[in-house]
Amino acid sequence: MVLTLYKLDASPPARAVMMTLEALGIRDVEMVDVNLFEGAQFTEEYVKMNPQHTIPALKDDDFAIWDSHAICPYLVSKYGQDDSLYPQDPQRRAVIDQRLHFDSGILFPSLRATVAPVLFLGERSFKPEGLQAIKAGYDFLEKFLDKPYCAGDQLSIADICTSATVSSMSAALPIDADTYPNITAWLDRLSKEEFYTKVNLPGLQQFSGALKSKLL
Ligand SMILES: N[C@@H](CCC(=O)N[C@@H](CS)C(=O)NCC(=O)O)C(=O)O
Incomplete structure (x- = not known):
């Protein structure tokens, strides 16, 4: 291959x-x-x-x-050596798929619509409706995270995809720990995973830096 x-x-x-x-x-x-x-x-x-x-x-x-x-x-x-990140079990997979669609259809579009004008089109601030859409995404995710991971008790690709988006959203709208305790604890949990610290954090830093350099 x-x-x-x-x-x-x-x-x-x-x-x-x-x-x-x-x-x-x-x-x-x-x-x-x-x-x-x-x-x-x-x-x-x-x-x-x-x-x-x-x-x-x-x-x-x-x-x-x-x-x-x-x-x-x-x-x-x-x-995969096993299916743990994307289990074959129909119900566990269905929940993961739902979260992936939530990331793809709700979270990421709100991030993209909010930051792309700043990153690529010369805007110097975020549109209030963009920040509102990001907040609406946080509100949903906070409710989904009543278990340690976003599709239940085990880590899956739903956590990986969603955390890449949410950690980037926080560069536009910081996640308040009092309002969003579940999201905060979940991101802390993921920060203990090597794949997250090794891969997500450096790229996230680049993303945040690019954004900050373009804001007023
Ligand atoms: N839903 C897609 C989103 C991909 C996406 O929009 N990527 C952005 C960069 S973060 C991009 O390629 N933008 C350039 C373009 O659309 O021309 C995915 O998860 O891969």
Whole structure:
């Protein structure tokens, strides 16, 4: 197998895939940076592979797949030594899938809509409705986190994907520990995982730094 990941460390969904690779112990991956700040995702070659021109995208020999919420399940299913990060059990998997859709359909779009104008379009502050949407996402997630992990008692790719997004959202709207004790405890729990400290934190720092440098 030859695995190639198209990514940027600052990108939350790219970090989700890199954390999954790390958690699975898959190290033999060619990493290719796609510089979104220079529009590198619009090259003919990249759009041919991923017509949606997003990162992350994964190539596994000739097979190409994009969207972190498709890539992470694929990696566990194909390369996991066991299914613990994405169990086969239908009900456990259904809850994980629900959280992945929540990340993909609710959390990440609110983050992207709030930060992209600042990162790429010269805006110098966040729109209030963007921050409101982020807060609404925190409110939902706080309720989901009545167990140690976001899909129950065990760590899964739902935690990996969601934490990449939520930790990045906190760069725009800090997470108040009194209002969101469950989210705060969950992020602290994940901060004890090597994949999180080794992979998410450095990229998160880049993301936060890029954002701060563009804000008034
Ligand atoms: N739902 C997608 C979101 C991917 C996404 O929007 N990535 C951003 C960077 S964080 C991107 O590639 N933006 C460039 C573009 O859309 O042209 C995923 O989870 O992979």
